[in-house]
Amino acid sequence: MAKGHVLVLPMPCQGHVIPLMELSHGLADDGFEVTFVNTEVDHALVVAALPAGGAAELRDRGIHLAFIPDGLTDDEDRKDLNKLIDAYSRHMPGHLERLIREMEAAGRPKARWLVGDVNMGWSFVVARKLGIRVASFWPASAACLAIMLKIPKLIEDGVLNEKGWPERQETLQLAPGMPPLHTSLLSWNNAGAPEGQHIIFDLVCRNNRLNDLAEMTVCNSFHEAEAGVFKLFPDILPIGPLFADREFRRPVGHFLPEDTRCLEWLDAQPDGSVVYVAFGSMAIFDPRQFQELAEGLELTGRPFLWVVRPDFTPGLSKPWLDGFRRRVAAGRGMIVSWCSQQRVLAHAAVACFVSHCGWNSTLEGVRNGVPFLCWPYFCDQFLDRSYVTAVWRTGLTVSPSEDGVVTREEVRSKVEQVVGDAEIRERARLLRDTARACISEGGSSNKNFKKFIDLLSE
Template identity: 50%
Template sequence: MGKPHVLAIPYPAQGHVIPLMELAQYLVTAGFNVTFVNTEFNHKRVTDAFSEKNNIGDEIHLVSIPDGLASSEDRNDLGKLSEAIFRVMPEKLEELIVKINESDSEDITGVIADESIGWALEVAEKLGIRRAAFWPAAAAMLALGLSIPKLIDDKIINNEGFPIKARTIRLSPTMPATSTAHLAWTCIGDVTTQKIIFEVMVRNTKSVKVADWLICNSTYELEPEAFTLFPNILPIGPLLASNRLGNSAGYFWPEDSACLKWLDLQPPRSVIYVAFGSFTIFDHNQFQELALGLELTDRPFLWVVRPDLTHNTIDPYPEGFRDRVAARARMVGWAPQQKVLSHPSVACFLSHCGWNSTMEGLSNGVPFLCWPYFADQFLNQSYICEVWKAGLGFKPDQSGIITQGEIKDKVDQVLSNQKFKERALELKEMARGSVTEGGCSHKNFNNFIEWMKA
């Protein structure tokens, strides 16, 4: 009998691909073969970004299926993407599994699907394959989705997901507060997109009931109330390459590893690391204000500036900016973030507060400066600032701009107050302890592996 063979399929977005790819690499270490299914569009991006150091080996077989959109269509339009996915991908996934099982390779013995594409669990159920739902974000975010029927019954939202009135809610007294304006589905795109995302979340809540396991890239110690509220959600995180002494993979852009050598030249705890994930887009004015704010701090900074971070096709930086900061700054298109955050020269993390970034920052004891953009990022900011006390948020001015003065002020506050660093180090120990021998996530993961192999 050969190795057990798992098919893993993420929601087609960077923040979903990376943690599931990390889980896939853990499974390989535990003795599994893995078929990893990206969309055709993302498959090309991932393979183009690979380098020798993050070669995932023969145990993970990268395959692809279409997402239903033309290559030229905008995949940042999550409403259009979600509709296309549901229309095309279930049938294509079923065809792929049947084809694999009819070939000479080992049959698929289990499917691990992102909870955000619950239809994949239904495909696995139809084919009689054991199945697990994987949630790559905060358990509190999943708890919010699972609480949608109650939010409707309590007249907090209507049947289309829109707030009946503006208010702040908590699912339990010790969980982070969430503004109804910042519910995951109410701060994405236009009204049409918001309706589609809400409908997808409702559908996924029903689909996940066919999962044998519901696992989550979090840890009990960081959000105990969410796991108490929904005990069927089992934490197995944080899933980090550093925990298995390996390299992370699944990025959509090639990493600029030369920035690590630049970090080697900086004083300990001196560098502001600035990165906004894969979706955040700045208008020209806000981008320039951010650049000038970083310059105003008079501190070294490493800034990840994706090619599509602004709408501008011309040079978006303020005139003369790059020359003025050249001696103490580095701008890169994409960074090996886990290695950056573990570097001793990094003092704080100016972040969009995506969950991967949140876990990576916490696991390395780095304080945060929070600049959420959409979806779950506002909830994560509440965790960081209000519950964990590990950072500060920014306050926009009357026109909605976060000014250069506000940026400098918050950087100074975080770096001058030792309590933020002390708290970040406490959280680091919590996160690391959970995935070591005897920790809650470690036990859950081992139980999950035993079930997958049975």
């Protein structure tokens, strides 16, 4: 008999689905029945990427996959966050209410709790209307949430105007130990076309208010990683770093099928030799930048594993890419369209992680003690870079040239600096040990997770 039925609702982006699916596995391990609600498009991607029998395996564990429309047509660009947020905020509330009523009519147990992404604050209103209690989950760094919660104070202090744009060019640091961030790099101002910024800023302000409907807010972080934030906001409980299982074999909602051949390739490489390169699910490179990165990786003379999504570089010359693939196929490098990143980062062959610094990637690197070369793309990734380079000091950052391009020589040079820095490696190892202690029995994240379970069990 399940402890109770919990609805789990992520924002419809890969970086939000994965940690909430990891959390869902934790809830299922504790005896809860989970209904994981994706958008129709994301649900189709997740199901298509599952290994054979994956959906049945999830059901057997008590995790049911459900979906609702996001309000966009099939041909609209879901990487356009302004468009996606505008559509789902208007269309999804009614669809979620309908889904909940249909599940009850079909004989499913009444959901007692919604565990919702803070970015989907509208769902908290729907849940409360239907008598469902709410807990919220923050998938990015707690520092990112803290800055958002401080928007009224930043406006009052004249740092921001009423529309969320900076009034002053300066570096912010909300509290000691928190990452410094320049006002030009605030997440809501760097998430898409400037003309749509008001959509994201309005969403942030609205969600700040709606989060008051949640009885508890948990996040995918750990106390020692962001001690300054948790001192400032003690009601935000870190329960991470989250992961679904120690072998990384449980499905966590990837949108693309994983290429497992890279694990065999890694097995053939010496320990601490491979440069792992991945930019998450949203970053787009233009052809020139792609070629500079590719040739920079060649210049290092090191083996590299590079995740290149099918949509990573529109307009790239196919003959050039084919030639590059042939050159590296001799053993120096491997290119895959997607992989099990956690399994890769846990591999002894990996020397460093060239990363966009999405929070999931950042924590996965931290939990495995891997040094970083930071290459942020948008949103909160600049803040995460600041943690890596200025607070934890477990990596370096690339520096673009005057025309905004990171050159092949910059790639080569910075990779060598990161891989060759024994102090960075040692700090990364110590942070890894701290992260693992937090999620072990009696650790701070482990205790917070038990508090969360106790609340959902009421």
